[in-house]
Amino acid sequence: MEIELLSFGKIAEFITVKRLMLDGISDTDGLKKHLEDKFPQLSEMKYKLAVDKRIIQENTILQNKAIIAIMPPFSGG
Amino acid sequence: MDTERYNRQLILKGFGEVAQQKLSKAKVLVIGAGGLGCPALQYLVASGVGKIGLVDGDFVSLSNLHRQILFTTTDVGKLKVEVAAQRLSALNPEVELKIYPNFITQENALEMLAQYDFIIDGTDNFESRYLINDACVLLKRPLIFGAVSGFEGQLAIFNIEDKNGEKTNYRDLFPIQPNKGEISNCAENGVLGVLPGIIGTMMATETIKLITGIGESLVNKILNYNLLNQQFYEITITPSPARTYKLPAGKDEFLKMNYGNTLDKKHNQVLEIDIDELQNLQNQDSTLIIDVRETYEVPALNPLDYKQVPMSIFESFLNQEIEEENIILLCQHGIRSLAAAEYLHEKYGQKKNIYSLKGGIIRWKNYFTNAS
Structure with missing residues (x-):
């Protein structure tokens, strides 16, 4: 399965890949674990995932070609 | 009301006198007279909002001037809200301005927010942002949220029901306040001056839309903006399952919340x-x-x-x-x-x-x- 990744803010500095082939990962819990293993900085910070432009609140099954947005909180003003 | 002043809005199809009247009756609180607050204040005052409160305990510094466009070089060292009020009342004396020369705290927030219909969060730290969010939920006040980081900005409206009856707040996005140092702010990270100008102006835009009821508001949506490629990305915010996060249910609980600004983390968190x-x-x-x-x-x-x-x-x-x-x-x-x-x-x-x-x-x- 292939997904598209959109990273925002500080996360875009270390997750620069735009596309990801997922083997054996079928849901967002699996994806989070995969991303946090691959990019340890991610596990050190708060972030939220959106799947196909909707914030997900619970583990969500991923479809092929899903667009995943990874968004950190911003505080600056 | 001076109709000449608002002429270009009054002749605008889909806006006109009805919308102008609504503006003149609205009360808006702008928290933070900084990069976001300055442009938001200028446009809201210019548009003829009835009453505007300004909250900020900070003084103008030289490094503010590249983005906080209400201030000039000779203002360095002066209290922001005083300079801002002076400029804004010169811009439009019809608007009632109320200044609060202090930072927002758990102790002063509820009383201040309760006097306004719309709250604009233009602060620059998570302590204030979570505090304002929780106060707005408690008081059922619409919150216009804007924040920036590097070359990117976020814009959202919280606490307003969409047509499905769903209402969200900042904790539906980020339930837990980040620890100090976990996410950097402008002071540590830097920011291009135009960015809060753009986001702050959009915050004023959304406020005017909410007051007058024109267009489609960003209710239950967060808009991400990147100035490097001029791209917008809109995400729908969904409510968290019940009790994923803790919100204060009343004034006493609100006062007991720990936003991390006063209490010693090691012993109290x-x-x-x-x-x-x-x-x-x-x-x-x-x-x-x-x-x-x-x-x-x-x-x-x-x-x-x-x-x-x-x-x-x-x-x-x-x-x-x-x-x-x-x-x-x-x-x-x-x-x-x-x-x-x-x-x-x-x-x-x-x-x-x-x-x-x-x-x-x-x-x-x-x-x-x-x-x-």
Whole structure:
């Protein structure tokens, strides 16, 4: 399965890949674990995932070609 | 009302006198007269909003001037709200301005916010942002949220029901306030001056739209903007499942919340621990580990080692006394467990050591699946 990744803010500095082939990962819990293993900085910070432009609140099954947005909180003003 | 002043809005099809009247009756509170607040204030005052409150305890500094465009070089060292009020009343004396030359705090927030119909968060730190969010939920005030980082901005509106009757707040996006230093701010990270100008102007735009009822508001949506490629990305915010996070239910609870600005973290906050610390505590005698996930969630843990108290019944559980000295809460991702830990912390204070497993079972899946 292939997904598209959109990273925002500080996360875009270390997750620069735009596309990801997922083997054996079928849901967002699996994806989070995969991303946090691959990019340890991610596990050190708060972030939220959106799947196909909707914030997900619970583990969500991923479809092929899903667009995943990874968004950190911003505080600056 | 001076019709000449608002002529270009009055002749605007779809706006006109009806919208102008609504503006003149609206009361808007702008918290933070900085990069976001300055442009928002200028456009709101120019448009003829009836009453505007300005909250900021800070003084103008030279490094503010590249983005905080209400101030000039000779203003350096002066109180921001005083300079701003002077400029703004020269811009439009018809607007009633009220200045609050102080920072927002738990003690002053509710009384201040209650006097306004719309709240604009133009602050620059998470302590204030979470405090304002919670106060707006408590007072049922629409919150216009804007924030910037580097070359990117976020814009959202909270606490307004959409046509499906759904309402969201900032904690539906980020339930737990980041720790100090976890996410950098403009002072540490830098920002291009135009960025808060763009986001602040959009905050004023959304406020005017909400007041007058024109167009489609960003209700339950967060708009991400990147100035490097001029791209917008809109995401729909969905409400969290019940009790994923803790919101103060009344004034007393609000005053007891810990936004991290006054209290000593080491002694007064729930500690988030990792799996090694959990293991250490697990080997100690007086430790109780509570799994707050619902019974259908997987992986299931051994109930002899992990007492299951789902969030849905946690409130009644709070009436029981816990004998153990160390209490560790855990759940799937470490979010609900933190809320549960805060409930217990409220009950026991410093009498017990209360912990939440950071990242939850998912982060430490190997540990839990091998152990149970």
